[in-house]
Amino acid sequence: MKYWNQTYECMTRDEMTRVQTDRLINTVKRIFHNVPFYRDKMQKAGLEPGDIKSLEDLKKLPFTYKQDLRDTYPYGLFAVPLSEIVRIHASSGTTGRQTVVGYTRRDIDTWAEVMARTLSCAGATKESFIQVAYGYGLFTGGLGVHYGAERIGASVIPISGGNTKRQLQIMKDFGTTILACTPSYALYLAEEMEEAGIRKEDLHLKAGVFGAEPWSSNMRNEIEERLGIIAIDIYGLSEVIGPGVASECHCKNGLHIPEDHFIPEIIDPVTEEVLPPGSVGELVFTTITKEGLPLLRYRTRDISSLNYEVCECGRTCVRMSKVSGRTDDMLIIRGVNVFPSQIESVLLEIGETAPHYLLIVDRVDNLDSLEVWVEMTPSLFSDEVKMIEDIEKKIRKEIEGTLGINAKVRLVEPKTIERSEGKAKRVIDRRKL
Ligand code: DLL
DSSP states (O other): OSSHHHHTTTTTHHHHHHHHHHHHHHHHHHHHOOOOHHHHHHTTTTOOOOGOGGGGGGGGOOOHHHHHHHHTTTTTOOOOOGGGGEEEESOOSSSSEEEEEEEEEEHHHHHHHHHHHHHHHTTTTOOOEEOOOOSSSSSSSHHHHHHHHHHTTOEEEEOSOOOOHHHHHHHHTTTOOEEOOOOOHHHHHHHHHHHHHOGGSSSOEEEEEEEESOHHHHHHHHHHHHTTTTEEEEEETTTTTTEEEEOOOOOOEEEOOOTEEEEEEOTTTTTTOOOTTTEEEEEEEEEEESSOOOOOSSEEEEEEEEEOOTTTTTTOOOEEEOOOOSSSSOOOETEEOOOOOHHHHHHHHHOOOOOOEEEEEEEETTTTEEEEEEOOOOHHTTTHHHHHHHHHHHHHHHHHHHSSOOEEEEEEOTTOOOHHHHHOOEEEEOOOO
């Protein structure tokens, strides 16, 4: 089966515009009446729902920022009574003000639909065995792929992340044909596979759906070569729905966006002006079918561009280019979104070190590593080694508790970390993507 939903994936531009316009008008009405936050924002901008009559009017609407979700934590932007919410996910961090997202039953259905399209792009059918090695839990990766795979009728192997030896055993014994995980984990699996003496010919793998973090075409070539598969880039973010927001097809020339659910725009992140097709800028999404957490013009901070030409695969829906970076300082370490400021808060809260730190991110054996350097205060420096080790341990535990990632913590001598006269350089990212 080539397409999952040919009607929507191959619509003419005129038909798509009609669908989007109707859905946008309805969404704006619903949001205005149900979400006080948006009502205020629209009223401040002098807007009534009736002012939104066409796609041209989209640019009049206010933007939504990640900070808005944090400020209204946990449920302030939900547009339905909480009794209608059947699932909650959250992005990164295990405590504090993370971004919380909620789905109604219909949202879960929509998510399965867009994920079925994504997996079909990679060639998935009822006959496929899909090994879901994205994490299950509050992260959207595992369950997002899971529901899409079930919708297609494929056989789902819900193994979740980690336990590499077992992943390989299962991949071989269960006859996995499609692997779903982050691209860095795919490379790690390839490496461990070679180490274990498993040849790619021993497996049944045909394709992989890799995303949740940026990756380069070099990395793609390496994964394809070592696993003997076609590697498809899939994109998404929890706020918009999770995975399923965009996916490459076999042409590997841009990621198709299910525009009947999400309207993309590219803006200049500084002037906030909408840019014409083909321009590189910040990707912004408006959801037009979501019920639980509909979002107007959500600022993703991801850098991309849009291409409206019909793809060789026959799909007419717009393609976004591979994400080339971010407009903020968010890092993605082993699939977890990390802001340097979150680590800074941990350090300040513990308060036993100097306020100078440096994060060193690297990729060792295809796995991301994070090292946190923190300067000791002069008095701590003269203390016993045991004391210093205890503080390192405490910081490591706290980072793990707050962000859910393992970091190596090193207390360094006072004045080791270079001071800067302008913006402090807090991060050294040595990963060559
Ligand atoms: O990472 C959803 C997802 C799960 C996508 C599984 C694909 C596969 P969040 O944790 O909210 O959601 O992180 C969203 O991850 O704004 C991008 O910066 C980054 N990202 C996601 N996919 C890609 C990709 C999931 N294919 C943030 N290429 C986004 C580059 C990606 N960056």
